[in-house]
Every structure is written in structure tokens, then in C-alpha cells.
Amino acid sequence: MAKIRDYLKEIKSSKTPEQAVKEHAYTGLSDTERAEYKAEGRKVYAGKVRELVGNADELLIYHTDRLSAFDRFVAMVPYKGVILADLSEFWLKAAKAVVPTHFIDRPHERVLRCKSCEPFKIEVIVRGYMAGSMARAYDKGVRDFCGVKLGEGLKTYRPLSAPIITPTTKAAAYEHDEDVSPSELISRGVVSAEDWNTIETMALKLFAFGQKVYGEKGWILVDTKYEFGRSQDGEICVIDEIHTPDSSRLWIRETYEKRVSAGEAPEMLDKETVRRFLLAQGFSGHGDVPHVPVENIVDLADTYLTVAETLRSASLTSVGPGSPIPKLH
Numbered sequence: 001m002a003k004i005r006d007y008l009k010e011i012k013s014s015k016t017p018e019q020a021v022k023e024h025a026y027t028g029l030s031d032t033e034r035a036e037y038k039a040e041g042r043k044v045y046a047g048k049v050r051e052l053v054g055n056a057d058e059l060l061i062y063h064t065d066r067l068s069a070f071d072r073f074v075a076m077v078p079y080k081g082v083i084l085a086d087l088s089e090f091w092l093k094a095a096k097a098v099v100p101t102h103f104i105d106r107p108h109e110r111v112l113r114c115k116s117c118e119p120f121k122i123e124v125i126v127r128g129y130m131a132g133s134m135a136r137a138y139d140k141g142v143r144d145f146c147g148v149k150l151g152e153g154l155k156t157y158r159p160l161s162a163p164i165i166t167p168t169t170k171a172a173a174y175e176h177d178e179d180v181s182p183s184e185l186i187s188r189g190v191v192s193a194e195d196w197n198t199i200e201t202m203a204l205k206l207f208a209f210g211q212k213v214y215g216e217k218g219w220i221l222v223d224t225k226y227e228f229g230r231s232q233d234g235e236i237c238v239i240d241e242i243h244t245p246d247s248s249r250l251w252i253r254e255t256y257e258k259r260v261s262a263g264e265a266p267e268m269l270d271k272e273t274v275r276r277f278l279l280a281q282g283f284s285g286h287g288d289v290p291h292v293p294v295e296n297i298v299d300l301a302d303t304y305l306t307v308a309e310t311l312r313s314a315s316l317t318s319v320g321p322g323s324p325i326p327k328l329h
Helices: 004-013 017-024 031-039 080-097 132-139 182-187 193-216 253-261 272-280 294-312
Strands: 043-046 050-054 058-063 066-069 072-076 103-108 111-115 117-119 122-129 159-165 219-231 236-239 248-252
Touching (some): 004 017, 004 294, 058 080, 080 111, 080 294, 117 236, 159 193, 182 193, 193 236, 248 253, 272 294
Antiparallel strands (some): 043 050, 066 072, 122 159, 122 219, 219 248
16 A cells, blocks of 8 residues: 555656556456456446446445546546545545435445445536536526526626526436436426425535535535435435535635636636646547646646545555455445
């Protein structure tokens, strides 16, 4: 075991950094591992970042080092999976004080064991600020965003009067999600009105909780994505990940006002830095994905690590490259 930060320094100083990234990154389950799990009667599913192995009772969530943006695979970010698994464990445990979660335990540094739930085919986006895709749509004149009426005069990077929910459909891996209003989700039969009310209430509770915890660290939880599912006993739970830099925007409060007042973007602790790099290359989800330099990739891993280590008040470690994940049951 060694500190992840030391591994990242090793990659950055390597004479062959591209090769070093490949050696340190985890791409996911092998074909052999998938076949073995399927032979046991388990279902195996590969998402954009996570790979799921489940049966009727439990789900193993393997966290790979894949990075996606604009619903496309972008690059491998070494140790991102270990960091996200740690963050997910932290938040899913903590969130049990607010809402039900599907978390059981963490049998490996990259794997969470969770209750099997039937997922709602919805991504629930809670926004507290004018940022991201909503800000880009607003600048183009959109004033009805996912069923939310947006007034005139809203400024990019500035807070909304109150958090709003702007859901999307949950597409298959690397297919594009669709912005949609709650009423459309209900009319399409994706979710009932009663279940949506429960999900909406839970999402806003979680967001307030996340803002409080991150606020105590001097950060701003700008927006985030939640997913929900129904457990076998009928309970609606938050599933997947919550409040990670992969699913959320995080800004540094100390420099926020000065930077935004000067017309600059806030200091960010999330993958928005990579999104902005891709946008600068003319990429927003269509066509060939531009190559992201190793320096940007390692810097992103370092940013994610800073978030996790600050929440934990401890250094994160890993077994390092080339260490297979033992068979889990």
C-alpha cells in the first residue's frame, strides 16, 4: 500500500507518462471475470464509469478509472475509481442520517456492496447556481429548462433564488440523456406522481445536506446528480454515487466572489475543468473526442483526491498498479 498522491507524482514525472497512465489505470472487469459471474447466474452490466455485478439481493459496484464527459468516454484517470469508491462510501454512509441509501459495505478499495434496487430511469439534477448546461442554454435564450421557468437577468455562476430540480432521462452508457420536465416523466409512465414527489423531497434534502457538509470545508456544492431505486421491500433509496466531483460541481468559496466579480470562472474541484478543455477544442459530445493531455488527467485525479482527503482528514492509499481484485461474493 502507498499513498495515491505518491503514485500520481510518479506518473507525472515519468519519461513515458502515457504508458504510466495505462499501467496505473483500472479499465474494469475482464471478459473472464464477467463470464465467471454470469456462470454463477449474476447479471453483469457496464456503465460509463462503473461495472455492476448483481443478483436479486445484492449488487457489487466496481469503480473503474474511466472518465466520461458529455456522455462520451474521454480518458483513463489513474486511481479515480479508488477515490470515487471512497467518496461514495463516505457520502452514502453519512446520507443515511437524511434518506435511505442502498449502501452495505466496501469489500475492496474499488468496490461497494449495496442492496439490489430497481432503478428509476431518471437522473435527478439539483441546481443551486446558474452553471453548466443550464447556463449555456440560458445564454442561447432558453427560459423554460426542464419545466422550470427561468426569469430574466440571471447571471452565470451566480446563485439561484432557491435550488431547482432539472431531471433527465437515464440513457444507456455513452448515449445522450434527454432533458425533460417532471410532468413529462409522469405522463410517459417513467415514474408515478407519488414516487416523483418522494424523489423530489429526498433530492432536495440530500442537496441541503451536501451543501452544509461541503460548506464546512469552505466549498460550494453548486449542483449535483442523484439516482434513485426501489428496494425489494418497496423503499425508495438513493443509489449509485452522491456528491462526488464526478457527479457534482464544487467551487472554492474563498475566491468565489473575487473571481466571479472580475468576470472569471470560479476555482473548481470537479471535472468541469476537463469539460471546459473539451469545449475549447470545439467538442460538446459529437464527433471525435479530442486527446486530453496527461498533465490535465493527473491534475484532475489530484483534484478528486484533494476532495476525498479533505472529507476524510486522512491520506488515501492504494494497493497500486497491477494488483488484481480478488473474486468477491
